[in-house]
Amino acid sequence: MNYEPVIGLEVHAQMLTASKIFCGCATRFGDAPNDNTCPVCMGFPGVLPVLNKRVVEFAIRLGLATHCEISRRSRFARKNYFYPDLPKGYQISQYELPVCEHGYLEIGAGEGKKKIRLTRIHMEEDAGKNIHEARGDYSLVDLNRTGVPLLEIVSEPDIRSSAEAGNYLRNLRAIVQYLEVCDGNMEEGSFRCDANVSVRPVGAQELGTKVEIKNLNSFKAVEKAIDSEIERQIHTLSEGGKLVQETRLWDAEREVTRSMRSKEFAHDYRYFPDPDLLPLVVDDKWIAEIESSLPELPAAREQRFVNQYGLPRYDAEVLTGRRDVADYFETAVKLHGNPKAISNWVMGDLFRVIKERKLDEALRIREWPVPAEHLAAMIKMIDEGKISGKIAKSVFSEMLASGAAPETIVREKGLEQVSDTASIEAAVDQVIAGNPKVVADYRGGNEKSFGFFVGQVMKATQGKASPQIVNEILRRKLAAQ
């Protein structure tokens, strides 16, 4: 029997607000344990939550960007469970009335595009962190993360493969990054994903038994875990076994999922509306304000890059994957209208440096290794025949090293392309005179040795001669008997 996987993803995105969701403490990471805490986020007796308005704004931003309906009235609810990193004994989340519902995300699927529906997006507070000491019979609790705002983005079970899941996650991450709502760092846990996976016979309507997979710390982990889980489920079913509804953890080392808890041990979270917070009411005016402040989103920008700049789809997709890169590209194109050449330099030499210097770990690159103005000016010099492509490589290296403008580098280092025929002719004559054997060989029919002459002439002119003119003169002079 053939089986079809049915996958839904739950993403937790940590928001980039300066302060926590229900108190004024900083959301900053890396501080000493429990430095960024106060009686409110530590769950002291008598404290009350006060909602951070920016959190709502961020949620609405993402909701609008993913075609959601924005609830004019939503509610916070308490999710009750005991754990040392949860100081109140409940997490303030949203349950019955989330802030955003019924959206979708468009992803690439095979050749075409596919809509993945979003069930909901809601706001909630993060928990703290338990630190288990290797020795001793105790654990420590760090509450710095307690109360850091999260967005939970829940998809419908519309995903049919690990590749689609990967595309969905990458698209969603690009969107939260474009909106500057979340830095999208999966490894550091600011963009976390749980996957719900089931399989069913192809053509069946009803859903199979669902398994939730946790501990997915990278795109690769998500894709591998889904594949492994699909395989396990199909294997179990084809052996005549039964699946149980459970939560499984991905073991990245052994590349298998293993059972964490089954449905019988699932928590009863006893959700109910939080009586400390009023229903959240947002008006049309505010939503309109937020909508008007949204940046152009990746999908729209990609399409525009294809239409407006005539870029290949692949270039457009890569360039619009990051908002800062796309901005960089457009700045350069405005200064020099050769989009494809700029795209090549950005995706080639510039990306290599960015990766080397790990600049892409920041949500937004603020200091570019080469400013867009310099890159555009350099490409302009190539296009105007002032420097050769080869010389450009060394100009680029020099720009990286010194930060100087390409015009300055070319001028100071005397790298300007030599186009005056007289001096090139002299160099050609010299090369022809100095290599009679190769000349005879060439004239005898060995076309291959032409490259040798070009190399010699370029050497004699320190690479500055215009290759086009060198070719022309060489052909003429070698042809002459």
Next chain:
Amino acid sequence: MSLHELTIHELAARLKQREISSVDVTQSIFARIEATEERIGSYITLCQESALAEARRADERLKAGGRSSPLLGIPIALKDIFITKGIRTTCSSKILDNFVPPYDGMAVAKLKNAGAVIVGKTNMDEFAMGSSTENSAFSVTRNPWNVERVPGGSSGGSAAAVAADQCIAALGTDTGGSIRQPAACCGIVGLKPTYGRVSRFGVIAFASSLDQVGPMAKDTADCALLLEAVAGHDPADSTSVPAPVAAYATNLDGKMTGVKLGLPKEYFISGMQPEVEQAVKAAVRQMEQNGAEIIDVSLPHTEYAVAVYYIIATAEASSNLARYDGMKYGYRARGKDLAETYFRTRQEGFGPEVKRRIMLGTYALSAGYYDAYYVKAQKVRALIKKDFDEAFKKCDLIVTPTSPTTAFKIGEKTADPLQMYLSDIFTISVNLAGLPGLSLPCGFDNEGMPIGMQIIGKHFDEARMLKIAHAYESATEWHKTKPKLS
């Protein structure tokens, strides 16, 4: 008359004139506590040293002159549910036995800013769950009118302290009657403001949608002054309301003419103590003679109030009390692992009534029961609120007994929680509807125990409620009668 017997308004005038000092008043209070506390047991924690320091600072401010709050230099007691920076705050629970808060709540901060002197923290039912103060983990508080009897609860310590002149006035909290019922039991005036009138920030939560802070005092004028001092919007409490706070005390002109008082038939039921019914009806007649118009009203969903309350309040409490887990502060029992540490901490740290309510509330919120209990209770709560809206179309205030009986004997109802719950049968609906309610003395029963009359107002209409209560009080002597604690 000794200084400790006076009221805020009487003392404020004399302090201002500098006939007396705050240190005099504070010393008088502590002398009174010294003389009576063994018999009454109002307090869990006394703050004599810091109180005298505060009194000296108040005297300096009084000496400097200028505008000041009428509370400047006045000794006030706080129910031990109020978070007080540096002062042990237990909520009468073993689980918070050793808890010293790092911050002040909003009401306390306002009192401190006004220059009030904090006498100490008063006994209460554990986590405000009870109607007799017998559920305290620490001690029994006795009714100053008869030490064999309870002072009511849960703010029983505050009520007894006011009645026994162990403070000039006190703050309590009221979730289902916890200010009004002990006020009635102890023959004082207690006011539960409209939900949202006073900040709940820094008040240990029992049931968040019902809890409200309020004054407990020797007369209505003092209630008005204390309410003015603590009321108002607080950005730290999202449920507090930015409604203007009236000058309640200056509004007390003794006039009753033209006010429409509603009398709900559901509040005069068989089974209540006959003297209570008689006293309240007599008070109503007197108010009618003084110019009030009496109108019969109906609150048809009253009979469901206790059931609704014990679902909503316990559901919220089950969640509010989850933070007492032995991890961060308070009592911790060590178990062999995390689960056992939780179990033992809460088993040993909470008393039986608190555990009973946590279990009830947990059950009401459980999967499969939530709709049948919690959701249904919220629907009925809306109906109860609607009853009041309808009644208030016909009248300005509603008058009822505060409690069906006067203070009962210590130990009389501890074995039967349901009987205990019925002490609040007339006060609970007011919390469910979020309305302001006040209890003031209106007589004594055959054994000399005080009887309380409840006046219920419209939302944020505390001014009118206080004005009419004051007008009745001015025409009577009940509030001036003191318990004979030699």
